[in-house]
Amino acid sequence: MDRTTLVQFIRRQEKMTPGATGEFTNLMNEVLVAAKIVSLQVNNAGLGEDILGMSGRVNVQGEEVQKLDDYANSIFIKLVGESGNICAITSEENEKPVIIPPDRAGKYIFMVDPLDGSSNIDVNVNIGTIFAVYRKQSPGLEVTDDDLLQPGTQQVAAGYIIYGPSTLFVYTSGNGVHSFTLDPALGEFFLSTQNMKIPRHGSTYSVNEGNSQNWQEPQKNLVHYLKEWDEATERPYKLRYIGSLVADFHRTLLKGGIFMYPGDKKSPQGKLRYAFEAAPLAMIVENAGGKATDGKQRILDIRPTDIHQRVPLYIGSSDDLDRAHTLLG
C-alpha cells in the first residue's frame, strides 16, 4: 500500500488548482476526522455504550431514526460545521439546513447522508456515509436556494465512507476516483487505489425485487430481460442486493453491472435522495467512466427543487446503463 495519507493526497491535488487557498483541504480534513470517529463507534457498536437500536425519533423522511443515525449526524455536523470553511450543511436527518453564522462561515456547502444503510446497522452488515461539497453561488453572506438547490454538475467533490471489515474512504474532486483504507492502529487513511475505473459492463444487477409488484411495465421487462438465458448477450445477470446503497454501489464500481432503485406505482420518485445519495454517487461513477440517470436523464443535470427531493436511480457500467435505457424506452 502507498503510504500517502488522504490529507497529503488532497493537499497535493488542491495545490494543482490555480489560486487554491488550502480551504478545501482543511474542510476535507474535518470530514475524514468525523469518518474516523464514526468508524470507531460503528466498529465497537454493541460494546460499551449502547449505540444500537432506535432513537425514538422519526425524521423528515418519515423514517424511524436509529441511534447511530443521530450519532453520525451530530459528529459530521459538529466537526464540518466548525471547520470555518462551510456556510451551510444539509443532512438527510435534518429537515432544515444548518446555517453557519457568517463570522464563522466559509465558501463551501456540505450535504450528507450521515449513516446510509440504516436497516443493516444492527445486523453487522456494511453501512456508510455519503457526502457532497458545493461552492456557495449567491453573492453576500446570506445562504439562499441558489446555494442549497444546485445541480450535481456543480459538485466540487463527492465521496463515501464504508464502515465494515475495513473502513474505506472513496472520493473524487473531478480528477479521478481514489480510495483510501483506514489503518486503525495508526488512525490514518492511506491511499489504496488511484484512478478507479468501473468496467464497461458487468454481470450483476442490483435491485430490491421485493418491490416488483409495484413496478411499471418497462421496469418489469428490463429485469426479466436481464434474467433470461442468452449467451450471445452475456445473460443472465446475477442478482446481488445488500440493502446498503454504499455497499451495493461500491461492489458495482469495482465489478461493474447496474444498481437500480426505480420509481414505482406507490413511489414514482423512488426512495433515494438526490442531494445526499444520487448526485454524489453519480459524480463518482462518471469520474470512473460509468453513468447515472433517473431512467431517462443524467442525474447530474437535474436541478433539485427541494433539499430532500427523491429521484429514481440507475447507476453503474456504461454498457449496462445503455442496455437499460433501450429497454426502459
Ligand SMILES: O=P(O)(O)OC[C@H]1O[C@](O)(COP(=O)(O)O)[C@@H](O)[C@@H]1O
Ligand atoms: O430496503 P429498501 O427499500 O430496499 O431500501 C434500501 C435502500 O435504503 C437505504 O438504506 C436508504 O438510505 P438510508 O439508510 O440512509 O435511509 C439505502 O442505503 C438502500 O439502498
Ligand SMILES: [Mg+2]
Ligand atoms: Mg442513504
Ligand SMILES: [Mg+2]
Ligand atoms: Mg441515512
